[in-house]
Amino acid sequence: MVSRITRKALTKSSKKSPKTARRWPKKSSPSPLKSFSSAATSFNRSLSSCRRHLFKIFACFTVFHTPNKRKQGFHRLVPAHIDTKDISSLLSAPFLPPPTFPRRKTVFFDLDETLIHSCTGIPPERYDFTIHPVIDGKEITFYVLKRPGTDELLRVASEVYEVVIFTAGLREYASLVLERLDPNNKLISHRLYRDSCREMEVGKLVKDLSGLGRDMGKVVIVDDNPASFSLQKENAIPVSPFINDLDDRELREVMKFLNFAANFEDTREAVALYLSGWWKSES
Template identity: 60%
Template sequence: MVSKTPTKFSKSTPKSTRSRRKKPSPLKSLIATPSAVAASIDRSFRSCRRRLIKIFTCFGILGTPKSRKHGFRRLKTVPHDDPAPPAAPTPLPPPSFPGRKTVILDLDETLVHAKTDPPPERYDFTVQPVIDGQILTFYVLKRPGVDELLKEAAKAFEVVVFTAGLREYATLVLDHLDPGGEIISHRLYRDSCKEMEGKFVKDLSVMGRDLDRVVIVDDNPNAYACQPENAVPVAPFINDPGDRELQKVMKFLEVAPLFDDTRDAILHHLSDNGIQKSQI
């Protein structure tokens, strides 16, 4: 008996039973071939670059004004408007007495001498400013003639005290020298100084006063480095009870109103005291 059961599959297989060829996984292909990775990344970059160029080209076209006779015009570069630096503030308000000249007096070593602990043998008063969160005690000695100088100067001049000292300290000292606030018209402190090469300079040109009507009395030549011709120099005061520097200043203040230009009065004063202009 012959068996009818086929021993081999037929060569023609139905479509439903045909096995489909599997496509290789892109990820596996990239892993298998490193060069393909680089090529794929390069294509991505180039495609992205082309798209960006198209986008920015559109922006350029939109931003270019239409012209009847010409084609596209190059967009103008808009300059950055940097804000101008603020003008330096005028330290002094308009003078209360327009007809008067202005005398600017230094404080430390010109009108007074002050030191911290230990206390000296001689001092006139103490002040205790708070500086950097710490209470400090200053022992202040007035220069001989300071009270007379301030009173006489206030009769004919606009009196300004301009110190390179800290406001916290100097304010308390000036309150002792002028308790009623009737002598000193204005007070200027370190924050009104100009710092040049690590030194505090008192620039008279920004004070709102004509330089031919201003005189500064100071023991430190660095302070009046910008306008030495406006300075009446004095020797530094420490603790000499026989000091006579302020008496010389009072003599100058007596003759200064006779000169149209205060600088001429200063030259006259210096020559009378044997001081050459080059020595200032």
Template identity: 60%
Template sequence: MVSKINRKAPTKTTKPSPKTGRRGRLKSSPSPVKSISAYASSVDRSIRRCLLKFFTCLAVINTPKRRKKGFRRLPRPHDGETASTQPGRPRRDALPPPSVPGRITIVLDLDETLVHSRVGVPPDRYDFVVHPSIEGLEMTFYVLKRPGVDELLRAASESFEVVIYTAGLKEYASLVIDQLDPGGGMVTHRLYRDSCLEEEGGKMVKDLSSLGRNLDRVVIVDDNPVSYSLQKENAIPVASFVDDPRDKELVRLMQFFDVAHRFEDMREAVAFYLSEQIKE
């Protein structure tokens, strides 16, 4: 009797490896512990590369400049200075050198300090009209001079360098100043909105350090505290002018002219003048 031989069929067929000719084995999934270890090793290498770049940068900064070839890092502007290429910032030394070195510079705001202007329906009282062209549109401004402005400008021009510094556009403000100083002999310099610093919210700040004058010889007169927020100790605040014919702010301001020449530092002169005004 012939017995049958049962042959067991293989459960899975494996193909020989094309390189070795050996039969390959199924790859098992990597251990979670090994995956975490590999990830940690990768992070460690990344941190090492970052630290290497950081210390290399420090070495470049602290390395003395070479005498011959090579590059050097340019220093950043000091606090209070502005780079001339920085957009939205006035250039350093906005004014030319003073004609009389050491002379006191009085910086006067324009709108609501020396005059009040309005557009639209002509008001009951105004002194002159200007027609600036702004962005291609001609506009009409009715301008009322503050009481005492003519006397103030004449008196100031005799002893001070007079600068009108306004946040208004040049197209408008230049025409108003022409009316206040028709002969051009009282106002030494004019600065407009493009010389102001524009802060958050569109607020315009007048940085006196950009004028090219020693701050101990500069006084600013303005109705807006934001304008002189960088140099408050140099500022004489005045009430805003609209149309009060009995306004005496500029008449009182002329009292400062006598005080100013008794001090070398205008910040001390301003402090003394304001303290005397409080007593009155």
């Protein structure tokens, strides 16, 4: 009896239960249609993955080649019709501000040998004052002699005209002379120096009045050097160079002309009458 019961228990434990058999069912082979669908899905996933990788790569290139605007800041736009090579010349070109009295005409006076004469080295017998500009790092003493009638000319002209000094002299030198001629800054409206001249040839400086913002029918230039006003001869009153002649009366004639020209609508007509000799015959 005992041996039979033991055999039955051993036989029962060695067999697999139906539940255990259902946990691992045998896989059946897929149909051809399902295999094709699965392959298409896998291909689409791979294609999408490739696209994502490509977008990341292009995004990296964009970051590498895009300038940092915060570091560079804003850039001033230049009109397309202006050559950028000419911007520096446009900025440096002389241009006078609008006149304080728009109805007044403008007279440009040269400085050296027109209103004054200066020299260095041994002091001359006569001079009115000295200046000591520093040029090229070296202080130089200039002895300055005013032409007879200079002070009166500046005073009278400033009452009727806008007075501008236009000199080919260096700013370091000429500015000191003008401070002595007009210490209170009441006679001279504007000052133009060598850097406002045009160099037509090597060493040949020209005073071009056309780009200074003034009507060419309302300007006069008084100068001893014909080359300086060669571009606007019809606006020029030439004077003889002044050295040390204390009997010189040139500026007195200039004062008479300025009073006469103030009544003309176009100063070039007054200049033409003066240069024709009519002025001397009438006076």
